[in-house]
Amino acid sequence: xxxxxxxxxxxxxxxxxxxxxxxxxxxxxxxxxxxxxxxxxxxxxxxxxxxxxxxxxxxxxxxxxxxxxxxxxxxxxxxxxxxxxxxxxxxxxxxxxxxxxxxxxxxxxxxxxxxxxxxxxxxxxxxxxxxxxxxxxxxxxxxxxxxxxxxxxxxxxxxxxxxxxxxxxxxxxxxxxxxxxxxxxxxxxxxxxxxxxxxxxxxxxxxxxxxxxxxxxxxxxxxxxxxxxxxxxxxxxxxxxxxxxxxxxxxxxxxxxxxxxxxxxxxxxxxxxxxxxxxxxxxxxxxxxxxxxxxxxxxxxxxxxxxxxxxxxxxxxxxxxxxxxxxxxxxxxxxxxxxxxxxxxxxxxxxxxxxxxxxxxxxxxxxxxxxxxxxxxxxxxxxxxxxxxxxxxxxxxxxxxxxxx
Amino acid sequence: xxxxxxxxxxxxxxxxxxxxxxxxxxxxxxxxxxxxxxxxxxxxxxxxxxxxxxxxxxxxxxxxxxxxxxxxxxxxxxxxxxxxxxxxxxxxxxxxxxxxxxxxxxxxxxxxxxxxxxxxxxxxxxxxxxxxxxxxxxxxxxxxxxxxxxxxxxxxxxxxxxxxxxxxxxxxxxxxxxxxxxxxxxxxxxxxxxxxxxxxxxxxxxxxxxxxxxxxxxxxxxxxxxxxxxxxxxxxxxxxxxxxxxxxxxxxxxxxxxxxxxxxxxxxxxxxxxxxxxxxxxxxxxxxxxxxxxxxxxxxxxxxxxxxxxxxxxxxxxxxxxxxxxxxxxxxxxxxxxxxxxxxxxxxxxxxxxx
Numbered sequence: 001x002x003x004x005x006x007x008x009x010x011x012x013x014x015x016x017x018x019x020x021x022x023x024x025x026x027x028x029x030x031x032x033x034x035x036x037x038x039x040x041x042x043x044x045x046x047x048x049x050x051x052x053x054x055x056x057x058x059x060x061x062x063x064x065x066x067x068x069x070x071x072x073x074x075x076x077x078x079x080x081x082x083x084x085x086x087x088x089x090x091x092x093x094x095x096x097x098x099x100x101x102x103x104x105x106x107x108x109x110x111x112x113x114x115x116x117x118x119x120x121x122x123x124x125x126x127x128x129x130x131x132x133x134x135x136x137x138x139x140x141x142x143x144x145x146x147x148x149x150x151x152x153x154x155x156x157x158x159x160x161x162x163x164x165x166x167x168x169x170x171x172x173x174x175x176x177x178x179x180x181x182x183x184x185x186x187x188x189x190x191x192x193x194x195x196x197x198x199x200x201x202x203x204x205x206x207x208x209x210x211x212x213x214x215x216x217x218x219x220x221x222x223x224x225x226x227x228x229x230x231x232x233x234x235x236x237x238x239x240x241x242x243x244x245x246x247x248x249x250x251x252x253x254x255x256x257x258x259x260x261x262x263x264x265x266x267x268x269x270x271x272x273x274x275x276x277x278x279x280x281x282x283x284x285x286x287x288x289x290x291x292x293x294x295x296x297x298x299x300x301x302x303x304x305x306x307x308x309x310x311x312x313x314x315x316x317x318x319x320x321x322x323x324x325x326x327x328x329x330x331x332x333x334x335x336x337x338x339x340x341x342x343x344x345x346x347x348x349x350x351x352x353x354x355x356x357x358x359x360x361x362x363x364x365x366x367x368x369x370x371x372x373x374x375x376x377x378x379x380x381x382x383x384x385x386x387x388x389x390x391x392x393x394x395x396x397x398x399x400x401x402x403x404x405x
Numbered sequence: 406x407x408x409x410x411x412x413x414x415x416x417x418x419x420x421x422x423x424x425x426x427x428x429x430x431x432x433x434x435x436x437x438x439x440x441x442x443x444x445x446x447x448x449x450x451x452x453x454x455x456x457x458x459x460x461x462x463x464x465x466x467x468x469x470x471x472x473x474x475x476x477x478x479x480x481x482x483x484x485x486x487x488x489x490x491x492x493x494x495x496x497x498x499x500x501x502x503x504x505x506x507x508x509x510x511x512x513x514x515x516x517x518x519x520x521x522x523x524x525x526x527x528x529x530x531x532x533x534x535x536x537x538x539x540x541x542x543x544x545x546x547x548x549x550x551x552x553x554x555x556x557x558x559x560x561x562x563x564x565x566x567x568x569x570x571x572x573x574x575x576x577x578x579x580x581x582x583x584x585x586x587x588x589x590x591x592x593x594x595x596x597x598x599x600x601x602x603x604x605x606x607x608x609x610x611x612x613x614x615x616x617x618x619x620x621x622x623x624x625x626x627x628x629x630x631x632x633x634x635x636x637x638x639x640x641x642x643x644x645x646x647x648x649x650x651x652x653x654x655x656x657x658x659x660x661x662x663x664x665x666x667x668x669x670x671x672x673x674x675x676x677x678x679x680x681x682x683x684x685x686x687x688x689x690x691x692x693x694x695x696x697x698x699x700x701x702x703x704x705x706x707x708x709x710x711x712x713x714x715x716x717x718x719x720x721x722x723x724x725x726x727x728x729x730x731x732x733x734x735x736x737x738x739x740x741x742x743x744x745x746x747x748x749x750x751x752x753x754x755x756x757x758x759x760x
Contacts (some may be wrong), residue, residue: 045692088647335511342507368483368514 034065034100063113065100069128079128097171098128140167141254144325145246145377152176152237154246156188157254158229162186165219166209166233178215185243186235188220209233227252232379247379249322288305297337301344305400308337308363312393315370319386327374327382331389333368337364338396348399356399360391418691421681423735436517437512439468442524446509447471450488453535453617456676459587468523477516482514484508487613492663534586540579540620543661547571551641554589556653560644563724566598567660568648573636576628578665581620585657588649591616592725594640595660597629610672610691610751613635613727621729625687627755642723650713669755676703676742677749684737684757689751692720701746708739 025375038061040054052061070093072078078086084093103125104110104118116124138144142157142165153169166186170177182314191205207220225231228251236243298304314330338360345356417675437443447455447465453466465471471478481487482505490504505513518524519674576652584590595612611629612620623629631637643656671688716728735757736742743749 365509
């Protein structure tokens, strides 16, 4: 999902490979700077070693120095040179990919690729800038999600009857090396039920996911599944990390896109070289990027309310289909409608207005919640956000409907 | 944040530690900029606390200060934790509501996730200076004793009983607090208690001070009584921010009293589920502290059968708040009240004259 608008939701892009062996052991400032790479201003997943144009949007690439650091998963202000804990909250730092630039005090827009001296004679100040995610497109025709650790990404496919396959990527949507997959503990659950007495989910049928022959994915031979087939993957990326849940729904067997170009495996060289040299391939399928709607929204209150209901129904349909990765589109359209409705509260009676104002804000807030939950593919989180979203839409509709426009 | 990054940045650079991330190469997708769109919202809605020396540890008055906190801002806004206003809806108007509007929320979230463009760099206007006493010159100010938080402590709660003679025993229409050290005082619970029977059942809450909150006075015709055996008890909660976590700090706040000329005494009415035996005028309400953490609703069924929700809110630990209705509203005798909080809600009411 190449939704540019939501790219930066993923600020905490972690780097498992760095954690596994590429993290620097010294906190000292590197004496040799990372090489200059070229990236697209609009598609940060595009990283080339030479100047040129973006294969996605044809914009001129811009220079960037990429490096690895450690960041607090909550406080993005905390970026350190080494692994450790956040000095604000004590959480374990996660490895991230950053770009290096230098600036001068008091010059907000000053950006340099090298250290040096400012106009006032003071040394330029080094900055580490988190690299946002850019490519959430499925590469094998499946469903693509981001893990809650915000570094792993995965894609589930049902390439043929009785075969489930899980493709795993890093934060640049590059295929993880076989060694990383071997360390994972994952299973796909095809039948499960919720036991109300114990309030636990009982897995009636689950299959361990094992590395495929080529080592590029995890897969399991599963029992015949009637379509649409819903299944849940639970995966622990490393023994000491939490188990994450991802819910997939396949309405049909997945098809490998024609002419698919597999993304190159991440080199196991030094992180700086890896970051600069890796050249992700052009995604095969590109979802439409979100932009601020260019079409004018309906003008009247009644039309806006009707449009809001329509977006709510679109979100519901995607939730029911299990197409979580696409939820953000109608959810964001709904919040745009809510913003457009806001001036109309002036027409409401005080009683209704007191209900409408918080409901409007709640539509906006829950739309962003839906976006974040949809990215991670956790049906439970999506369900919670959807419940809050529909509740806010309902409250809004009731409040506005009580007063004739 | 400021004390760590800005002044020390060059030194830290020399030490080999880079701390200040600015999104230099993040794609700019936000049509909103800090200068044009974000700064006015932060200034209007957040600067009371998020200002240098304020109770929040991170000032948010300039782009340089705000950009590094973008992800934290996103998390807090999406979770509904900030601003710390917990009323979700209500049939009655609540003055001083601090929730962001739909547009404000959307602008901030779009900006923090869309590359945090700074816009035209221009000097930020100075943050508005805090008004010393928003309700006007107090009738009486009472300096509270100095309270210290040792270097190895993060938080101290001090219960301060004010001498009987000091509170003058005159009915009150409002109380307010001026923190001595703004970055330290997190809340103050101000009650009137019987000196001879110190029990929560007999106390009347007359003020819940929170950073950034506007004090609210009772409407004309109502007053908090100060009987002869009463005293004012201030429960002061001091908590250091991470900026000062290894410092010894002190506070000396000041309590302000505003006397009421005359008025019907405000009564405390604890509600779980009950029918009113007499009509009341409802001024404000607050949950008992145990109710924090869950959504609380208060519904009324009038004698004619009409049902309506009076308020719905989600109290948060550490952010105890009193909700004041403007204007107050009347509930006739025979009204059935139902509070969802297991330990109930406390209403500040004035009985209606018998008809």
